[in-house]
Amino acid sequence: MARTxxxxxxxxVSATQEIIEKSKDSIEKSPHPAYLHHLATQIQHNLQYQHSxxxxxxxxxxxxTSVALPRPMISGLPPKRAYIHPDEQVAVIxxxxxxxxxxxxxxxxxxxxxxxxxxxxxxxxxxxxxxAIGVVPPGESSQDEYDEDDEKPVGHQWQGENRQxxxxxxxxxxxxxxxxxxxxxxxxxxxxx
Amino acid sequence: xxxxxxLVAEPVPIxxxxxxxxxxxxxxxxxxxxxxxICGVLIGGIPQAPQQNVFxxxxxxxxxxxxxxxxxxxIGYVVDDAAWHENHYTTLHxxxxxxxxxxxxxQGLKASQALNAVARQKQEKALARQAIxxxxxxxxxxxxxxxxxxxxxxxxxMTPTEAENPSSRPISPAPSDVxxxxxxxxxxxxxxxxxxxxSYNSSSLPRNPNPPPVPIAPASYPLFAHLHARKYFMxxxxxxxxxxxxxxxxxxxxxxxxxxxxxxxxxxxxxLDLVGGGRLGTGVKKGFLIGGEDVESEGEGDLxxxxxxxxxxx
Numbered sequence: 001m002a003r004t005x006x007x008x009x010x011x012x013v014s015a016t017q018e019i020i021e022k023s024k025d026s027i028e029k030s031p032h033p034a035y036l037h038h039l040a041t042q043i044q045h046n047l048q049y050q051h052s053x054x055x056x057x058x059x060x061x062x063x064x065t066s067v068a069l070p071r072p073m074i075s076g077l078p079p080k081r082a083y084i085h086p087d088e089q090v091a092v093i094x095x096x097x098x099x100x101x102x103x104x105x106x107x108x109x110x111x112x113x114x115x116x117x118x119x120x121x122x123x124x125x126x127x128x129x130x131x132a133i134g135v136v137p138p139g140e141s142s143q144d145e146y147d148e149d150d151e152k153p154v155g156h157q158w159q160g161e162n163r164q165x166x167x168x169x170x171x172x173x174x175x176x177x178x179x180x181x182x183x184x185x186x187x188x189x190x191x192x193x
Numbered sequence: 194x195x196x197x198x199x200l201v202a203e204p205v206p207i208x209x210x211x212x213x214x215x216x217x218x219x220x221x222x223x224x225x226x227x228x229x230x231i232c233g234v235l236i237g238g239i240p241q242a243p244q245q246n247v248f249x250x251x252x253x254x255x256x257x258x259x260x261x262x263x264x265x266x267x268i269g270y271v272v273d274d275a276a277w278h279e280n281h282y283t284t285l286h287x288x289x290x291x292x293x294x295x296x297x298x299x300q301g302l303k304a305s306q307a308l309n310a311v312a313r314q315k316q317e318k319a320l321a322r323q324a325i326x327x328x329x330x331x332x333x334x335x336x337x338x339x340x341x342x343x344x345x346x347x348x349x350x351m352t353p354t355e356a357e358n359p360s361s362r363p364i365s366p367a368p369s370d371v372x373x374x375x376x377x378x379x380x381x382x383x384x385x386x387x388x389x390x391x392s393y394n395s396s397s398l399p400r401n402p403n404p405p406p407v408p409i410a411p412a413s414y415p416l417f418a419h420l421h422a423r424k425y426f427m428x429x430x431x432x433x434x435x436x437x438x439x440x441x442x443x444x445x446x447x448x449x450x451x452x453x454x455x456x457x458x459x460x461x462x463x464x465l466d467l468v469g470g471g472r473l474g475t476g477v478k479k480g481f482l483i484g485g486e487d488v489e490s491e492g493e494g495d496l497x498x499x500x501x502x503x504x505x506x507x
Contacts, residue, residue, distance in 0.1 A: 051507055082505060117468070120461035123485045127498050168505055171464050180505035181471045187423070188501050189441070189450050190480040 016045050030060050031068040036114075040072040043114040043170045046178045052079045055109070057139060062132040070128050074112040074170075075137030081105045083166065083182050086191050088158035095154045103154055109137045111167035113183075117174070130185040135165050164188055204267055207260055208252075208274040209405055214260035215252040215274075217391045222253045229268055230426050231259050232444060251390060256429065258417040260408040271405045278392065301384030308385070413437075413455030415486040419497035420453065427453075433473065439482065451482040451501065458488045467502060475504035 013021070019041050027037045040058050047053040056076040062069055084092075084105065092103050111133055115121065156162065165185040172178050201224040208215045216222050216233065225231040233256070235249035242248070255263070263269035285293060410417070413436045417427060426440040430452060438444075439451040452474050456462055462483070474481035484499035 082507075115464055117464050119464050121464065121467070122459050122461055123456050123483065123498060123500075124458050124487075124489065126500055127487065130500075169467070169502065171468055179468055180507050181468070182503045182505045184501045184503075186501070187420075187451075187482065187499055188480070190474070190478060190501075190503060192478045 015049070016042055019045060030072070032060060032072055036071045039116060039172060040074055040114045042172060042176065043112060043178060044074050044076075046170075046172075046176075047074065047076055047112065050178075053077060054079075055139060057137075059137075063134055063138045064132065067132070069132050070125060071114070073129075073133070073167075074114065075109055075139060076112065077109050078107050081107050082110050082168065084191070085155075085158040085163070086189060088155040089191070091155050108159065108163075109139060111137050112170050112180075113167050115169060115171050117171055126183075129167070130165055133165070133167070135161050135163060203269075205263075205269045206272045207255065207263065207269045209271050210274045214255040214257065214271070214408060216255065217252045219251060219390070222251070225263070225268075226443070229263070230421060230424060231255070231263065232426055232428055233259060234429065256410075256417075256427075257408045258410045258414050258427075261410040261414060262418060262421060264407050271408065273405050281392075297387050297389070298384050300389070301387045302382075304387070305383060305385045412457065415495075415497050416453060416455040416484045416499070419484065419495055419499070422495065425450075430454075433477070433479075435470070435481075449479055451480045453482040453484065456483055456485045458485050460485070471502040471504055474502065 020038055023037065023041065027034050030037060037058075044056050044058060048056055053076040056074060059069060059073045059075060061067065092105075096103055113129060153159075166188075167183050169181040169183045170178055171181070201220050205216075205218075205221045205225070208217060216225070222233070225233075233253040235251065236254045237250040237252050238246075239248060239250045260269070260271065264271060417437065420427060420437070420439055426442065426444055426447075427437040428440065428444055428449070430437045432438075433452045435452040435454045437453040438449040439453050440447050440449045452470065454470065467481075467483070470481040470483075480501040480503050482499055482501050484497055487496040487498050490496050
């Protein structure tokens, strides 16, 4: 008797489901529909457990204007630099060659835009997303702030607030695969050419 | 060093033939490429190699975007070729006709003289070389006192120039003076038959009394103009399934940086297209560039907004 009952029981909830359950209260208060939150949660889960990102935050409001974002977005810290500008790479290699010392690439906080493969976007909606976010996501950065007087590190022209506005376009497929693309606001030359 | 393309005067005529915008003047083609980043596509067969289509020659076909840009910026103007020829050559009588034929003859004469000068130079060089060979040979034979063998050798051997150009090979074994050469040289007084690649001088062509309308460019024109204003070179993007291949400099010197696709401001873009374009671009070491004109903005001037996608490597 106990065995037949067991087949009617639901299997244990998945890790993603647990996160969704836990965030139920905050979703109800959010300006965005629940499915967008679930999408963000799933991307966040993928970043955290598959790509070892840390300091992940879901943003519902623009850090610039405090108006609601077009959809919930994620910011986080990748385990290593997600993007190095080709000119920065050249400068770093040159400096390493000249001094013989290796230059550490400290990861920077990145914006992530969760999307689903079955969705459609428009240039206008991308523009709205970019207009609503700052160059660097708010929050703790592992990068040490350098003083004005200090010698600026090699490649600082392409780091922090000096970098071109960018985000990671995370696209979720039906089978929960996620692909990530670097998307720049404006023309930025490719990394390898 | 001055080039003949430096003498091109703006605005240049663009021939409209059967709905295509064509350039027939090599100087104009070079000038536009050098000064205005306009590449176009060469579509003419090469007479010496008619069986291949890897390397093409004149005429150069311009994209409608390129033609529109040139007209908009007053660098070029469109001439309806058929109408112009009909109008011009049916009214070409009497003195005008004589003048035209005379100008053709003068051009032919100029070409003939130029060819003659080249041929002459070649022959003089060959003569000088022969003289040196003969001088060393005679000196050798005198020293070694071996007679009879060397003259026959002299006739067997040809100098490299003669081997390259058998028609200029002297009939007699060793001509000794230049006058013999010049008698066989090009008859410089006879004009060559000319087939001009353009039927008008680009500077002498009068403006159209009723010019054809400004070329109609596809919807991707704002993106084209935006990139062109930033000194990029554009080539047709068919081979990568996009609107344009975008080069940071002359395509003969650089690999392209972007695959550019234009979208309407509120045109729906499937995420799969972005993923596919981004992956193709990264696979060929380029960025996938999407862009279009912001029709909702109230700003002025260039309202094109662009985004570049690259695979994040994760």
